[in-house]
Amino acid sequence: MRAAVLEDHGEPLAIREVDYPEPGPDQVVVETEACGVCRSDWHAWQGDWSWIGAAVREGQILGHEPAGVVAEVGENVETLRAGDRVTVPFHLGDGTCPHCREGRANNCDAVVPLGLTGSAPGAFAEAFPVRKAEFNCVKLPDDVGFAEMAGLGCRFMTAYHGLADRADLRPGDWVAVHGCGGVGLSAIHVADALGAHPIAVDVREEKLERARALGAVETVDASAVENPANEVKAIADGGADVAIDALGIAETCRNSIASLGTCGRHVQIGLTTGEEEGEIELPVDVMTMQEIDFRGSFGMPLSRYGELFDLIEQGTLEPDAIVGDRLSLEDVPETLAVMDDYGTVGIPVVTDF
Ligand SMILES: [Zn+2]
Ligand SMILES: [Zn+2]
16 A cells, blocks of 8 residues: 655655555454544654653654544454544544543543554554554544544644633633644634634744634734734733734744733643754743743543534534645655744645545
């Protein structure tokens, strides 16, 4: 089968023939119908994350935002069968640690990230295996399409968990979203759907335009103003209640914190680049005196999919609205290259393998 393989960091991914996966006893093999292209793929491609011991090795098949159809079932798997329409979160849990047992595979003690480590080949391929399949596979409702589900992939669900759970979002809150890539636009849409007032901050007009279409009540072009955080404060009656760094660079992280009012909640969703190597200086005294929270947010607990599907069914959430270009597997290397300059709009999804 064909797959997009990381052969050298920074060099275009190779589209080449690889062996079709064999399911282990607890695994299934899923034939890929759609897979989102994400900034995490770009980080992996760049060779980032060595500072947390997680640099992706050469030879890896990337792709971690899939939806597809179960094709092969391991001998111990009873609750899934060929033909089931499924997705999996990018954080494949072991299903047995205390966090997994509480439904929080995103906090698993022995997490295996799909498409980012050797034991979990990714979904930029005609098919991919899923470890602990009964635990990790999520069956799709009939009315959720594959591309829509891939768009829901890591960014939409991360935005949902970040706002609904980690930020304790309340209707009427001002939410400043710094960086309007896939996760940022998802956060705008989710904040609007949950009754908050999202403010979009980015340096590109086409992303701000998309943000307005998705529910941003105000936008700030960070390339055109002296201090984006002050602009947010002027809009949000003294400061945002919730601010999100949806990018993971020092500037957006600090702008996010600086745009908050007293007792504001900063949610860090973006992981940092080779510039920061995981370290960002923060105004600790101001944060202490104003009781500003810094909260990390990573993926989404498996237990939250049901609520997310309900909101989609009701029409409150429309992950389809975030999906950008639909691509073929051959387009993946070039799409990653465009991310060097933050050139993609919305969530590009591979639908042709
Ligand atoms: Zn992703
Ligand atoms: Zn676990």
